[in-house]
Amino acid sequence: MKTKISTLFALVLCIFSLNASAIKLSKDATISILTCAPGNELYSLFGHTGIRITDEANRLDIVFNYGTFDFETQGFYFKFAQGLLPYQLSCTDFDYFVRSYHREKRSVYSQTLNLDSIQKQYLMDLLVENYQPQNRSYLYNFLYDNCSTRVRDIIEKSTDNHITWTAEPSTKSFWNLLDEYLRRSPWTQWGIHTILGSPATSTATTREQMFLPDYLMYRLDSAAYNGNRLVEPIEVIYQAPEQDLSTPWYLSPFFVFAVCTLAFILLLQKYKSRRLLKAVAIPFFIATGIIGCLIVFLCFFTKHPTMFPNFNALWANPLNLIAAFFLGKRELPWIINKYISVYLYILIIGFLLWFLFIPAVPYASMVIFVWMMYLCIRLR
Known part of the structure; x- marks a missing residue:
């Protein structure tokens, strides 16, 4: 009482x-x-x-x-x-x-x-x-x-x-600190790494x-x-009981993206159909365009301090949404062909820069770089 x-x-x-x-x-x-x-x-x-x-x-x-x-x-x-x-x-x-x-x-x-x-x-x-x-x-x-x-x-x-x-002196970045908690949730980890900009790679005091x-x-x-x-x-x-909440490696974004990319490439290499190529490309251009719109929104229209610059916008380009609309047409307008060529060069440059000095792109997204480069080469 x-x-x-x-x-x-x-x-x-x-x-x-x-x-x-x-x-x-x-x-x-x-x-x-x-x-x-x-x-x-x-x-x-x-x-x-x-x-x-x-x-x-x-x-x-x-x-x-x-x-x-x-x-x-x-x-x-x-x-x-x-x-x-x-x-x-x-x-x-x-x-x-x-x-x-x-x-x-x-x-x-x-x-x-x-x-x-x-x-x-x-x-x-x-x-x-x-x-x-x-x-x-x-x-x-x-x-x-x-x-x-x-x-x-x-x-x-x-x-x-x-x-x-x-x-003790530490060289851990904000990303490193977050990853200690996100490793058991790789899809959440990939999502957070995608929307956080390069300031999150700075060392935390x-x-x-x-x-x-x-x-x-x-x-x-x-x-x-x-x-x-x-x-x-x-x-x-x-003291809570121990729980194994980790995600199996074969369900991680990197593995799933890699397997799907390989499967689609083999499919498109076997069936040289322009219609099939466009049918496969349209959903990916829409998805990357939507993610790009989210990145632009977070970078320029929010109060979050660690969103800009975000190099994931190199593969997640909002203009992909517009390109996806025209991919369904029999003949691509010249400006869409030109955009696909420019987008391809951006992907190649971004992929190379990632190896040199841009760590602010998750490993799983590098598979997306490769896949979108392949689509652009085939669509040209």
Whole structure:
């Protein structure tokens, strides 16, 4: 019964009573950073971070969460694509928070901050201030402003930016960091690599690496404040069972693209039919054109900072949509013939440049380069 009263009290306190002076923590209150393991859904592939406030004197055990969004937001998907989807700071009961990760079989870890009572109160006041209706929303940015970086920033602010972050020098790029989580989902990996521009190949600093919850947890574990450890050793709140969620190699984009390309080439080499060639080419010109439109949209009409330049536009050209319309005609207009020739040269140059100094194209897409070059040569 006490737990139910405590939970109800905490939720009512969070929802109705939070203001700059609503909660005065006792001297025994603790503040912990919760790190949640990656999940299976796209939005949970990289894990999650929350801040737990525990204070028995106030019957308080709650979690502040900067990763909340509302599917009912008007124009949700369009705003998400534009980088204009508002995320919010939410507050929930700790038991409810952990149960949700238990259901999803995602481990939860905790690190207690070694702060004095004044700093704990200051951090709590900052959270309460952030939770005000006029402050709780922010424009989410996956690499630079998310549930993990917000936690890092508020910890730094509560300690007057006197934290010493220690880590071994790293040459990892944002791509390298993301790939650590995407290898088990190769199709998602290919998709993200396709839409992210070359800025994502830049090396991430120690501080920038903390956009990933796991990296924040490990950086906190080695961080120092006033010559002492910033946090207590990592504690396991819930250990999920091991799961093998990897995708078989024969279902990877590279293998599928390679097999399909080889099969189509053998088919078209055996049957020298112009009509069959066009029937095969049209869907691929449409698909690459649509992907090209998406890349152009992300590069020039969104707030995402790592989309331009994107060298995947060398094979995913929006003009392919127009070319696809004319491929169905008996005779190709001269301008379409000219476009196919120019597109072929672009593909050849892009393929060669990839070997030299453009790493920002996934390996699977190099098969698409080869396939589209073959189609252009046959269509000319």
